[in-house]
Every structure is written in structure tokens, then in C-alpha cells.
Amino acid sequence: MTLSTYLHKAIEIADAASEKVLNIYMTDFKVDYKADESPITAADLASHRIIIEGLRALSRDIPVLSEEGADISWEERRHWRRFWLIDPIDGTKDFTQRTGEFTVNIALIEDGVPVLGVVTAPALKEAYWGVKGEGAYKRDRNGRVHRISVAEPKETLRIVASKNHLNDETKSFISQFEPFELVQAGSSLKFCRIAEGHADIYPRLGPTCEWDTGAAHAVLSAAGGKVETLEGESLKYGKEDVLNPFFVAAGNWYRSKNR
Numbered sequence: 585m586t587l588s589t590y591l592h593k594a595i596e597i598a599d600a601a602s603e604k605v606l607n608i609y610m611t612d613f614k615v616d617y618k619a620d621e622s623p624i625t626a627a628d629l630a631s632h633r634i635i636i637e638g639l640r641a642l643s644r645d646i647p648v649l650s651e652e653g654a655d656i657s658w659e660e661r662r663h664w665r666r667f668w669l670i671d672p673i674d675g676t677k678d679f680t681q682r683t684g685e686f687t688v689n690i691a692l693i694e695d696g697v698p699v700l701g702v703v704t705a706p707a708l709k710e711a712y713w714g715v716k717g718e719g720a721y722k723r724d725r726n727g728r729v730h731r732i733s734v735a736e737p738k739e740t741l742r743i744v745a746s747k748n749h750l751n752d753e754t755k756s757f758i759s760q761f762e763p764f765e766l767v768q769a770g771s772s773l774k775f776c777r778i779a780e781g782h783a784d785i786y787p788r789l790g791p792t793c794e795w796d797t798g799a800a801h802a803v804l805s806a807a808g809g810k811v812e813t814l815e816g817e818s819l820k821y822g823k824e825d826v827l828n829p830f831f832v833a834a835g836n837w838y839r840s841k842n843r
Contacts, residue, residue, distance in 0.1 A: 585643070587692070587700050587715045594690045594702045595713055597638035601631040601688050602706040605673060609707060615680050623676045628652055631672035631688055639668050639690075646692075649826075651795045658824045666694045669821060671795040675771025684708055685770030691798030696820040701802025703772050712776045714806025720779055734808045734835025735781035742767050744774045744783035746790075753789040753830075761785075775800030778835050779807035786833040789814075794826045801833070809835045 608627040615623050632652040639648050648668040649656060661667075668690065673679055675686035684707035692700035699716040712732070714720030723729045743758055744767040758764065767783045775797070777783040798821055801811045811819040811833045819831050 588718070590642070590692060591700055591702070591713060591715055593638075593642050594692070594700065595711070597635055597642070598688050598690050598702045598704045598711070600638065601634040601672065602704045602711075604630045604634055605686075605688060606706040609679065609682075623680050624652075625673075625676065625679065627679065628673045628676060632670075635670050635672060635688075635690060639670075643668075649795065651793065654793075654795075654826065661822065662824070664822060666692070667822065669693050669698070669795050669798040671772070671799070674796055675773075678770040683770055685773055687771045687773060687800075689772055689795065689799035691795075691802050691821075693798060693821045696822050697818075698798045698802035698805065698821060701799035701806070703776055703799050703803055705771075705773060712779065712800075712803045714779070714803040716802070716806060718806065720803050720807035722776075722780055732780040732807050734778060734804075735784065737836055738784070739763075740765050741785060742783045744769050744777050744786045746770070746774065746788075751790055754787055757787045757789055772796065772800035775804045775809075775811075775833050778809055778833060779804045781835070784835050787831075788828075788833070789830045792828045792831075794821050794823070794828060797828060797831075804833055804835075807835075809833065 605627045613625050632650050647664055650670045652672055671689040673686055674689050679686040688704045690702045691698045702713045704711040709725035711723040720732050721729055722732045741761045741764040743764050769777050774786045813829045813831050
């Protein structure tokens with residue numbers, strides 16, 4: 585199958601998962617906690633099942649790594665040249681706090697690079713997707729689809745930050761860019777805000793895992809942006825350690841500033 589064919593099917597699968605997630609979101613759901621004290625709900629597990637079943641039906645020869653099924657050994661994963669990377673719900677805290685800024689995420693990784701990504705925001709009724717070399721798109725709450733791209737540099741830098749993870753390291757990093765405007769966003773929507781030109785840079789100087797970033801990374805890349813470590817290297821996927829290094833996601837402003 586071509587990437588475009590995979591994309592069409594991945595959007596359908598993400599939409600099906602999003603519908604189930606939204607149905608649970610509208611109920612008096614229960615919140616449990618994992619060993620690391622991060623929250624988990626029935627919506628995370630339901631989304632996981634729908635996406636796993638959908639992707640396996642689509643391509644049984646492409647393995648799948650999900651946050652809710654991440655106990656696959658490195659001995660098995662190290663041979664994966666191509667794999668699906670999913671986060672059934674990114675921003676579970678936003679889900680439990682009912683902010684609406686949580687997302688369903690599906691990415692296709694090839695040789696360490698996210699080449700396809702779908703990000704849906706069920707409560708906001710928005711969706712984003714992108715394919716390497718083919719551009720990025722947004723579907724708004726009215727169902728209209730239009731192409732998106734990163735914004736041209738402006739005098740005031742628009743920095744998107746996490747509502748739940750604005751730590752001292754991030755504050756220190758941000759302070760070097762006076763004057764700036766702070767844009768608040770949750771989950772992987774931070775990448776999408778840059779991809780659609782509503783923000784310029786997202787520094788993440790805190791822990792994330794590959795599934796937190798893969799899909800939105802693909803969208804941002806397709807929209808003309810990039811995601812790099814603090815050392816200036818592209819963020820890579822399919823590592824033995826699924827934890828990401830600190831990184832900066834950005835559009836044209838950061839490129840022009842640092843080249």
C-alpha cells in the first residue's frame with residue numbers, strides 16, 4: 585500500500601476510536617492509576633483496542649507499539665524497520681480534568697522517522713494529519729478540510745507550552761526569547777498549533793515517550809516544521825529506550841534564528 589492509502593485508513597481508525605473515547609468522556613467515568621501514578625481510564629483502553637484491531641486488519645505485517653501495550657521486548661522491537669506507533673489518548677490528565685485538550689494519535693515510523701501521522705481531538709471535533717512530502721491538513725469542527733503550514737517569522741515569538749508541565753527548566757529556556765507570547769495547549773495539540781501557524785515554537789524540557797510525540801511530529805514535519813533535540817539532531821524513534829530526550833518543536837522562526 586502507498587502512504588496515502590495507509591493515511592486514509594488511519595484516519596478512519598482514529599475517527600472510530602475518537603467516537604468511542606468521546607462517548608466515555610460524556611459519562612461519569614472512573615479514573616485508575618498505573619504503577620508510575622499516571623492516570624488511565626476505560627477510554628484509554630477502549631481506544632487502544634479499536635486502533636490495534638484496525639491497524640492489524642489493515643496490515644498484519646507491520647507491528648504496532650502502543651502506550652497501553654508497551655511491554656514488547658527490545659529484542660523483538662530492534663528488528664522493526666517500519667512500525668505503527670500509537671497513543672490511544674495523549675493528555676489523559678486533560679481528559680480527566682475535562683479540558684477537552686486530549687488527543688488520539690496514530691503514527692507510522694520508517695527507519696526512525698515519523699512519515700505519517702493522524703491526530704484527532706475528539707472533544708474539540710478537530711483532526712490533523714500529514715504525510716512526509718505530501719503536506720499536512722486540518723479538519724475543523726464543521727468537517728471542512730484545508731491544508732496547513734507553519735507560519736512565517738513574526739517579531740514576537742509565540743511559544744506554546746504545556747499547562748501541566750511548565751517546569752523551571754522550560755521557564756528558563758523561554759526567558760531567553762523576550763519578547764514572547766505564551767500560547768497554552770494540552771497534549772500533542774502543541775505540535776498541531778505550530779503546524780497550523782498559530783504558534784512558533786514548543787520547547788519540551790521534561791519527560792515524554794515516543795508515542796506522545798510520533799503522530800504530531802509527522803504532522804508538523806509535513807507542515808514544514810521540525811523537531812530537534814537540544815543538540816540540534818532530529819528526534820528519532822524506535823530506540824531501545826522509548827523515552828525522548830529533551831527537544832524543541834518549531835516552525836520557520838526557529839529555523840531562521842538558528843541557521
